[in-house]
Amino acid sequence: MVCELPQLREMDINPIIVDERGALAVDARIVIGPAAQTSPGRAGKYGHLSILPYPQRYEQLWPLRGGGEYTVRPIHPDDAQMLQDLMKRLSPESRYFRFVSNMAELPPGMLSRxxxxxxxxxxALCAVVQEESVSETxxxxxxxxxxxxxxxxTNPDQxxxxxxLVVDDAYGxxxxxxRLMLSIMDVAREKGLQEIIGLVLTQNNGMLKLMRSLGFEVKAYPDDPDFRLVTHPL
Structure with a gap:
């Protein structure tokens, strides 16, 4: 309610009667005032908040080729272990292409970040599937x-x-x-950003092929010949 109504200053609900049939608010008092000012550089419905709430509007359901479906949704802190599990399932090559490192799992600080x-x-948008298993019982x-x-x-130029981007090898x-690239580009475009860029290892032919299919411009990266700079206007 505080997120949706920036004019809200105080709210007191007392008493509340709760029983097996539900909850009943007997009395309530609400104090309102001028809406809080939008934080610098922010716009939109939640621009008055220091930290934005989970953006549920970006959740989407998509079919998987060959059957089944998956959800694309914003990542949240409870996903830490699942993200670590994805990291461990990646092949050494896929891990190196994504992180330019041979690490087998994400350090706690990086996982939190x-x-x-x-x-x-x-x-960060994650693709999530529902996996069925049978317990010991x-x-x-x-x-x-x-x-x-x-x-x-977002870069400092705003x-x-x-x-x-990383995808589980088993779902390549x-x-x-x-889908993940198109969705993340849609979010960036909605935020008012004008260009999306990335660095791709020269030997990562699969990623470079994907970038070209999405209309990205692929060019040399002057600072390091092992990478290609890929760019796309939004």
Whole structure:
């Protein structure tokens, strides 16, 4: 309520009677005042908040090639273990292409930074599937599994952003990379950013092929010949 109504100053609900039939508010008092000022550099419905709430409006359901479906949604702190599990499932080559490192798992600080994000200046969208398993007692269980992540971080110029993308090797070739990139570009465009850019290792032919298919310009990166600079206007 505080997020939706910046004019709200105080609210007192007392007493509340709760029983097996539900809850009943007997009396309520609400104090309102002028709306809080929008924070510098922010606009939109939640511009008055220091930290934006979880942006549920970006959740989307998509079909998987070959059957099934997956959800694309913003990442949140509870996804830390699932993100770590994705990291561990990646092949050494995929880990190196994404992180330019041979690390087998994400350090705690990096894991926290990747899941506890400021939705105003950055965004991370994860592709999630529901996975069924059988417990030791024979009961069926359903749990979520992250199979891909796209993200961007706004650059200091406030006009462009830098992206990254990773997809579970087991789900390669099913259109996840394309969907995650299109979705993250839509979010960046909505935020008013004008260009999305990224650095891709020269030997990462699969990513370069995807970038070209999405209309990105691929060119040499003067600072390091091992990378290609890919850019796309928003």
């Amino acid at each position: 990747f899941t506890l994000i400021d939705y105003d200046r950055e965004m 024979g009961e069926k269980q359903t749990k979520e599994k992250i199979i891909g992540v796209s993200r961007y971080i 006009n462009s952003c830098e992206f990254s 070739g099913q259109g996840l990379g394309t």
